[in-house]
Amino acid sequence: MGDDGAxxxxxxxxxxxxxxxxxxxxxxxxxxxxEHAHYLxxxxxxxxxxxxxxxxxxxxxWEARIEGLGRGWCSAALTRQTRAQRAxxxxxxxxxxxxxxxVDFLAEKATExxxxxxxxxxxxxxxxxxxxxERLRANAVEAAEQCERLNVPEVFAPAPLTxxxxxxxxxxxxxxxxxxxxxxxxxDAVAEAETGAPHAIVTGPEGGFDSRELDxxxxxxxxxRVSLGPRVLRxxxxxxxALACFQAGAGDWRxxxxxxxx
Amino acid sequence: MGDDGAxxxxxxxxxxxxxxxxxxxxxxxxxxxxEHAHYLxxxxxxxxxxxxxxxxxxxxxWEARIEGLGRGWCSAALTRQTRAQRAxxxxxxxxxxxxxxxVDFLAEKATExxxxxxxxxxxxxxxxxxxxxERLRANAVEAAEQCERLNVPEVFAPAPLTxxxxxxxxxxxxxxxxxxxxxxxxxDAVAEAETGAPHAIVTGPEGGFDSRELDxxxxxxxxxRVSLGPRVLRxxxxxxxALACFQAGAGDWRxxxxxxxx
Numbered sequence: 187m188g189d190d191g192a193x194x195x196x197x198x199x200x201x202x203x204x205x206x207x208x209x210x211x212x213x214x215x216x217x218x219x220x221e222h223a224h225y226l227x228x229x230x231x232x233x234x235x236x237x238x239x240x241x242x243x244x245x246x247x248w249e250a251r252i253e254g255l256g257r258g259w260c261s262a263a264l265t266r267q268t269r270a271q272r273a274x275x276x277x278x279x280x281x282x283x284x285x286x287x288x289v290d291f292l293a294e295k296a297t298e299x300x301x302x303x304x305x306x307x308x309x310x311x312x313x314x315x316x317x318x319x320e321r322l323r324a325n326a327v328e329a330a331e332q333c334e335r336l337n338v339p340e341v342f343a344p345a346p347l348t349x350x351x352x353x354x355x356x357x358x359x360x361x362x363x364x365x366x367x368x369x370x371x372x373x374d375a376v377a378e379a380e381t382g383a384p385h386a387i388v389t390g391p392e393g394g395f396d397s398r399e400l401d402x403x404x405x406x407x408x409x410x411r412v413s414l415g416p417r418v419l420r421x422x423x424x425x426x427x428a429l430a431c432f433q434a435g436a437g438d439w440r441x442x443x444x445x446x447x448x
Numbered sequence: 449m450g451d452d453g454a455x456x457x458x459x460x461x462x463x464x465x466x467x468x469x470x471x472x473x474x475x476x477x478x479x480x481x482x483e484h485a486h487y488l489x490x491x492x493x494x495x496x497x498x499x500x501x502x503x504x505x506x507x508x509x510w511e512a513r514i515e516g517l518g519r520g521w522c523s524a525a526l527t528r529q530t531r532a533q534r535a536x537x538x539x540x541x542x543x544x545x546x547x548x549x550x551v552d553f554l555a556e557k558a559t560e561x562x563x564x565x566x567x568x569x570x571x572x573x574x575x576x577x578x579x580x581x582e583r584l585r586a587n588a589v590e591a592a593e594q595c596e597r598l599n600v601p602e603v604f605a606p607a608p609l610t611x612x613x614x615x616x617x618x619x620x621x622x623x624x625x626x627x628x629x630x631x632x633x634x635x636d637a638v639a640e641a642e643t644g645a646p647h648a649i650v651t652g653p654e655g656g657f658d659s660r661e662l663d664x665x666x667x668x669x670x671x672x673r674v675s676l677g678p679r680v681l682r683x684x685x686x687x688x689x690a691l692a693c694f695q696a697g698a699g700d701w702r703x704x705x706x707x708x709x710x
Contacts, residue, residue, distance in 0.1 A: 299685065333680045415700055415701035417596060419595065420594070423561065426685075426688055430692040439675070
């Protein structure tokens with residue numbers, strides 16, 4: 187949504203996609219939020235009778251017709267399910283917060299690249315002292331609407347590294363982006379990854395983890411330190427590169443697109 | 449350089465890295481630009497005697513000591529070569545221009561990911577009508593300084609697709625990011641790539657190539673249409689994902705880092 191969201195959706199008569207909360211089922215009528223109503227009417231100039239696509243992360247994607255549209259309200263009648271629900275690969279991104287513009291970018295890209303959850307983690311060298319989880323969520327929703335996902339990544343409450351380590355679900359495998367240059371080449375790690383098993387990509391702050399933090403993470407079961415080549419990548423670049431390599435080799439990038447692009 | 453560039457370089461006493469034009473050789477003294485002088489003195493608070501690292505894309509990386517520093521001028525005496533010159537993989541990124549903030553990010557990320565050249569290409573559905581090649585170059589320089597590259601990607605003059613196709617060097621292989629979802633999985637294409645051969649990643653505009661444009665590109669020799677999975681990626685995401693997969697599988701990501709990170 188918003189200006190930038192509109193950019194990718196202006197192409198001809200392609201229906202807008204909106205993430206909504208209510209259940210979606212045959213014959214249903216859905217009341218949209220004030221924000222969606224404003225977006226449809228004022229920003230995208232849609233009118234009664236126009237089609238939209240709705241998804242809620244549970245019931246697949248549905249085509250709906252705008253039935254009523256006024257200042258701050260909109261109702262849409264569900265016409266047919268266009269896609270059945272499917273899960274994204276169970277892949278978390280755990281990252282040390284960075285500057286706001288870079289976090290926005292990271293949330294968008296990680297959503298497009300198919301993460302199932304985003305978890306901001308504060309480390310000793312994290313220069314940014316707070317992160318707006320709602321903004322993170324809003325960026326993820328917008329990217330999910332754009333990229334034709336059927337759900338939105340979860341956004342976990344930001345936590346210090348010690349807490350992340352203490353609460354870590356023991357069966358979830360970690361690929362740790364190792365900026366000291368010592369890890370195994372990322373595609374070797376990806377080749378060893380068990381398809382379908384829960385995974386997480388973990389990236390540090392711009393200054394890197396300190397050695398005690400690295401030790402704490404590496405003491406968890408199933409941790410692989412991965413290398414992303416000879417150049418020093420920024421934290422956001424490292425996260426995106428590792429996500430792309432994971433999805434290409436062990437995620438769902440061998441699956442066909444559900445709806446061909448226009 | 450600049451505010452954002454400073455962020456990654458504040459870590460303790462790590463010397464600043466600057467891309468310069470002059471030759472670098474033992475015993476040499478280099479005059480820096482007005483911009484570099486301002487950056488060193490005013491932004492980063494460096495003084496006479498401090499070390500900097502210089503590279504020019506030809507002579508490797510050199511340590512130098514600031515010998516004189518005033519309003520708008522700086523001279524530095526070369527002390528020793530810290531790294532020998534090495535080439536990045538011969539990998540171009542040919543992309544349809546997108547919004548400015550996204551082009552800035554793309555130039556930065558593509559540089560970190562090790563492209564050898566950036567070539568903006570106008571297509572029929574390119575919504576952006578001009579692109580600032582100097583700004584592209586400035587972003588690439590800044591990213592090269594940050595990520596410890598020994599050169600800066602070339603920036604080719606923006607050209608329409610027809611011209612890009614007409615001028616294409618026939619031996620350079622193309623991986624075309626195919627947003628219609630029809631290509632081969634990207635890592636299959638990467639596995640077939642001849643290591644060391646010249647390659648290019650080519651990405652389209654937000655609305656995709658039109659069919660005649662696709663045909664024109666696919667008529668070139670050595671074109672592989674690659675798929676980047678079931679989600680619809682933005683043009684910039686597609687470019688970064690394809691670059692990461694290429695470098696991880698067929699580029700230099702199995703090489704060790706020259707200088708370990710701090």
